[in-house]
Amino acid sequence: MLGCSGSPLAAEIIFDQGLGELFVVRTAGHVVGPEVLGSVEYGTNVLNCRLVVVLGHDSCGAVAAARAAVAGEPPAPGYIRDIVERVTPSVLAAQAAGLHHDSDVIDTHIRHTVDLLLDRSRVLAQQVAENLVGVVGLAYHLGKGKARLVTSHGIPEATLPTLQRPPRD
Numbered sequence: 001m002l003g004c005s006g007s008p009l010a011a012e013i014i015f016d017q018g019l020g021e022l023f024v025v026r027t028a029g030h031v032v033g034p035e036v037l038g039s040v041e042y043g044t045n046v047l048n049c050r051l052v053v054v055l056g057h058d059s060c061g062a063v064a065a066a067r068a069a070v071a072g073e074p075p076a077p078g079y080i081r082d083i084v085e086r087v088t089p090s091v092l093a094a095q096a097a098g099l100h101h102d103s104d105v106i107d108t109h110i111r112h113t114v115d116l117l118l119d120r121s122r123v124l125a126q127q128v129a130e131n132l133v134g135v136v137g138l139a140y141h142l143g144k145g146k147a148r149l150v151t152s153h154g155i156p157e158a159t160l161p162t163l164q165r166p167p168r169d
Helices: 034-045 061-070 080-096 102-120 122-129
Strands: 002-004 025-027 051-057 134-141 146-153
Touching: 025 034, 034 051, 034 102, 034 122, 051 102, 061 080, 061 102, 080 102, 102 122, 102 134, 102 146, 122 134
Parallel strands: 002 025, 002 051, 051 134
Antiparallel strands: 134 146
């Protein structure tokens, strides 16, 4: 699971899993770098994970910061700027497609992240091509407690479960 580090809910809570049941990598804006690629490949090769999930969410601060930068606001300081620069192509792609609603921009960024994983990791792309691993992108709505499928590679959408946070006792 590659998720955003800014999300107020942990993947284990969202998907009702215990500690150690998911292999989770979190970065602000679920941006992809060599460490993330190596971690995902470790998950599929060594830990035998069969599904890679990119989990984005509404109200993502990294996406909001990239949108602000594209709109001409002053650049973010320090290494935050690197995160913003990695999210900016998704914001620009959404704008080029005429998409301006927050959920559309976030969906575009989720698709972009999934595509980056498959483009940059030959190992993962080969596993998907051989139907050994599936890669999906999900958008999580914090208020509703539901995840929505955005994109899928190597796994039929009909086989995916309904994704909703379990009720609390």
